[in-house]
Amino acid sequence: MDTTFELNGSMVTAHGGVADSLLETLRDTFGLTGARPGCLTGDCGSCNVHLDGRVVPACLVLTPTVEGRHVTTVEGLADGDGLTPLQQAFHDHYAAQCGYCTSGQLMAAADLLATCPDPTESDVRRGMCGNLCRCTGYTKIVEAILAAAHAAGQEG
């Protein structure tokens, strides 16, 4: 079946099975491999994307249900070749080690900062507890998010 939706700012149509997950569609049909399978059960956050501006695990979203809606992946966070302040902060603070969970972390963090622009460390840890990372121990991820929030706050 066909599903037409907005993907990273452009209208697209996916031709696939009725039970295709959004994660499969993004990766296999559109070649957007930033969202990654970590568990396929919504436990790890590695496949996070934004659906109508809110973070969701793409592995648990059926593609037909995004008909007419807005999907943003990590590839669509920045304009062109630049990095968003959040991505830059992740890079500067060494928040990515193996990098496999990083896309999902960024999508969750972007959602967190959109809804809570001036978070405490506790807010960040709570907001990010749906994203598993086996490498970093989370310290520098939290630092990066707080740094990005602070920088955005300064810009006013």
Added chain:
Amino acid sequence: MDSPKLDVSDSPDGALDVVGQRHGRADGTGLVTGRQRYVADGSTPGELHVKATLSPYPNARILGIDTAAAAALPGVVAVVTHEDVPLETNRHGLYVKDQPVLCDDHVRYVGDPVAAVAAVDERTAAHAVSLIEVDYEPLPPITDPRESLAEGAAEIHTGGNEAAITEAHGHCVIRKGDWDGARRAAARVITTRHRTQVREHAPMETHASVAHLDADGKVVIHTCSQAPHLHQLSICEILQLPLHKVRLVGGRVGGGFGSKNELLMDHITGLLALRTGRTVKWVWTREEESLVSTKDQAYDLTYHTAVDEDGMILGRKVEAVRDNGAYTVFGTDAITKMGCYAPGPYRIPSYDYDGRVAYTNKPPSAAMRGYNVADAHFAAEVHTDAVARAVGLDPLAFRLRNLLAEGDEGATGAPIEEVTIGDCMTRAVEVMGWRIDRERVVRPASIPTSDEHARGYGICAGWQGVGATGGGDPSTAEVEVLADGSVVVRTGVVEIGAGEGTSLTMIAAEELGVPMDGITIVLGDTERTPFDLGTLGNRITWIAGNAVRRAAADCREKLLDTAAEMLEVDRTRVRLRKGIAASVDDPSASLTIAELAGAMKFGQGRPIIGTGGYLSSAVPLDEATGLGAATEAVIFAAFLVEVEVDCRTGQVDLVRSVLVHDVGRAINPLFVEGQMDGGMAFGIGNALMEEFLPEYPSLRQQARGLHHYKIPTAMDMATGHTNVILEIPSKKGPFGAKALGEYTANLQAPAIINAINDALGTEISDLPATPPRVLAAIKARATEVG
């Protein structure tokens, strides 16, 4: 090969230009844009997908395998069983070749692969697997190592259920000094027993493998292996092909932790690519990862310590049983490494070790970060607290009295140099703000009621060697200058997330004398990189770093020979720094590396390739005594923690903690911090949460994915934690660096359990200390006292 001078590079004042900087990841942008590709990312039109028949039984004979229906299913291109394996024996293994490529007569754990299907898509492959009929004759499984080692137990492997380690004794033995004498002379002998749990690595990237044949029929496998060069050897034996007909392209792994040290997929995708002539892709679901992949081992450890009247250790005896699971994999090596670090970083004149490896019908216990040394630390340090309590000494005071000192013998009799455990402990104590009171015994004054929170302190002193035990872990590297003066480093090492690529690039840039933006690195491709054993065993900085450094030095020599000629100065009067070769006496007499490269390649027709290799000086242990220099260097660390236990729920929080690692020299302090942070998470999971088999040794409730197997989240981390990077340079490590990555996860569990026991007056001696176990211990203590 001569080792070049290992002192600081050519800069006149000895200053370092690159090493020591908080340099960002050279490969960092791809990680934050989502553009970095892992093995499972991307697809080839017409690729086939793999699913495997996995044994549903922990122990069974295979009476027959019928793949006809599966092979006939539309969309199925190939079905393979043991009959299709080119290697006639159908057995592989690094130390003991006992693991089938695909099971033939016997399955030995739930998940043991029996057949594999390549089909046009995953659903068809899965359907085909359901049509494969395997006639199993189930047999009673043995999951308890004690049962497996008992007289008359049914054999899991021909020849018995215990791995043969030495010819002299059978099992692994270390005999240093005179334990019997120590025991008899002792004022007291304290004995404790400890059990560690089976854990999963749970990397975020599950295993993935993509194989195809190139235009000339060469097998090309895109691999998530931590050791592509090593695995290439096994794959070639299995496929009966020479090395130059099989290429492993690795380099980028989404988390390893040891899970990707063994051959689990690549030999089968390679086989299917040969059979089908097409691209074959296999990606495990999280459930398959849990089921099939190797695990961290459970240990049963009994420690005895003989102490004299003054609380000095006269001797220590350790009995270890490693639950090895179904196949040997690394078991025979692992039990030896356990023996080398089991006693802890103390002066121990007499040491007896008996280590046994037991096969059981469970997933093979191979290598997980810490590689048995984490279990050693746990038992040694919880035992040492028990010894301190028994002799009436403060646990810190007791340790300081007995701490290893410079030149003392290690567990295997070789004297240890550059002993810095005292420095690590002193620093940790300083940062925690503790005072040392030699006569004070720390115990809670009252039994905690269910309304109370209890606080306690715990210590862990740590030590670990670099590289593989007994040596034999080479690394070789190349550094090449291209025609425009840009530089490429080539090494068989892979990036598993610790910044290996950037660190090695920094070492090369420093040694060669070029800026970071003029140099890149090629990792883990058996066709393009020279041999390295793999990203494992705490060896990248020391062993691979030294190889890269030598290759860079070799390259620099070639450049400077030409520069001296061209500048008409003496060879000793010219230096290469920041990409410019200049006369020391007249800096205006200089050549850029680009000019040198052009002159050498086009003017002289010479390649500009520096090569280097490194092999640690470690030697295998003596067969009969277990003595010898098992490692080239031992590195030290310390961890102190204050915990708060909620006596109503059994929840344990880390209130304050300090982790001190002596890294010799931090090649990149940012990466060192990252490893320490990551190690904290691993250690907390080990101490408080993680259990692959909650009803060990039974398989009941075996974890099947991240829903069941709980690993720490951002909310589970320590709140008041401090990392301390100590830099006491080594003589042999690159620029004085030592080792770190694997090691940072070893110290937390022992100290946390010690702290819980201190808080509660309990004697928890096993892992993990989950809330129900903590509550049970509180109850038991109340009963005991009341």
